[in-house]
Amino acid sequence: MSLLVYGVVARRDDTSLDSAVKKGQLPAAPGSSVSLPTLDGSARQSLAALRGKVVVLNFWASWCPPCQDEAPVLERAQRKLASSGGTVLGVTYKDDAGASRDFMRQHKLSYPSLRDDRLDLAPKYGTTKLPETFVLDRRGRVVALSRGEVSQDFLTHAIDRAQSI
């Protein structure tokens, strides 16, 4: 019975980041030092390397229909951010790398994406469902988060806030 209780409790979603952001605490982005491979496996990157830039961190997968729907919104955000030195950073979640690359090509996405096949980063954000988006300011703090398909309105306001801090 105790094992059953442990199993249920251990599977509960981690919402500590949500409550901190909701209170306006600007928590440090978890897993900044986690280094993940790029989609083609040719290099690795971490959030720490992007310190000094506004980052829109987006967890996605090619098999996730809402991820397809939000792809144009994220690409627009990338174009807006690129002019000010920021970036959207995609992180694939439980996805086949070839399918991820096809998805990027199909949706003409210009921002980089990393592979989190072994879930080194996603659980630190409490990510268990897709898509999820976290907006980080230049100091690597979480300014806003969106669990579910991200909206243009959310992104515009969150990026403006991250750039103004």
Place this chain on the structure above:
Amino acid sequence: MRAAVIALLAMLALAPSALAVQPKASFNDVEDEVMCDTCNVPLNIADSDRAEQERQVIRKLIAQGLTKDQIKDRLKAQYGPAILATPQDSGFSLAVWWVPVAVVVALLALIAALLPRWRNRPPPDGGDDGDDPGPGRELSASDARRLEQDLARYDV
């Protein structure tokens, strides 16, 4: 000359099948030993977009001629041990192995502790009222006399 051309054409026709990789694993055999990692159920009973993607990956690996173990190793290397339907050999998942063993050991210990006490228990004392002497016990003289009298009344 004509025969040579026919033979050449026949060889060319057979060449693709000769060069094709022979599958070394059956899809069904692999599918039930892999988890759908977003649905947390074995892949053979999963119904989701991710499950379908995993099936495609397995079919691709089978087409490359990999054996079942090689396919499982490949998936494990990429997605971690949780991708396999068999319990992991570390961490909390070890409970799958040690809990049944612990339960059996505890039951055996309980039986070992209780069995001698059960076998050495005192025989029943004949009930609360003391009238029933119980099996293998002699009747008192008065009881024997009463029994004889009762039986005598039924003599025909």
